[in-house]
């Protein structure tokens with residue numbers, strides 16, 4: 527969306543100019559804004575990352591002055607809308623289907639069979655939360671793995687997955703659930719047959735049955751305390767905490783722990799949180815994973 531910026535001072539002269547160099551003070555301003563609003567830390571050596579990604583968005587808008595753009599994203603309702611766009615450019619969305627095979631195997635081979643055995647209620651209800659879900663590959667991978675496993679256990683079940691991210695663009699792509707041949711290359715043919723439909727332009731769309739189990743929600747993880755997120759049986763938060771400093775990682779992990787039902791499982795990315803302790807949580811050992819149980 528291209529907002530109306532004609533009222534911005536200097537706007538007309540700057541449209542065709544190249545982006546200037548970013549001064550250290552300007553970098554600090556942007557880094558502080560990003561930290562305050564998303565929690566992401568931006569070390570000094572990321573200046574070229576910032577310039578490239580701000581520049582991409584500024585070029586789309588025809589702005590070539592970092593301060594003018596800064597003032598713009600900080601002002602009023604239009605600024606807030608623009609910030610939502612910018613966040614997509616400043617966050618890393620790298621993801622893929624079946625990215626962490628060890629986590630899927632933990633769920634499939636250990637946690638779910640035990641969960642099925644211990645719970646007497648039928649249909650068995652399983653609520654999962656994928657935190658920092660990017661464009662959907664992670665929550666859909668979990669959905670396929672759990673659906674497949676629960677069917678093979680002949681267990682009558684209800685599976686609901688909440689998938690949240692700070693980037694609305696990423697969420698919109700997740701909701702559509704359409705992926706290229708390259709993106710689905712790791713998925714075995716049986717799952718492709720069961721869970722995808724080939725589109726007219728040779729893409730692969732997640733079937734409606736699976737899509738409707740995954741609910742994509744806009745959520746800044748820093749605001750999770752105020753979000754209407756219920757209690758979960760499984761929370762997966764991988765490749766997100768690395769962007770936060772240690773104190774914030776602990777704070778986020780504590781909050782996620784508070785959203786776990788007794789017996790629930792929290793899975794973080796390996797090495798993303800060291801020596802974390804929480805009174806209600808203990809380590810859940812499984813090879814190549816960092817998992818905790820309530």
Ligand SMILES: C[S@@+](CC[C@H](N)C(=O)[O-])C[C@H]1O[C@@H](n2cnc3c(N)ncnc32)[C@H](O)[C@@H]1O
Pocket residue numbers: 564565566617618619620621622625657658659660661664690691692693696745746747748763764765766769
């Ligand atoms: C590298 S991707 C990880 C995707 C997926 N979890 C995986 O492991 O494949 C990190 C995601 O975290 C999201 N993110 C970054 N800061 C966030 C925040 N403060 N709140 C929620 N999501 C955030 C980004 O938009 C991005 O989609």
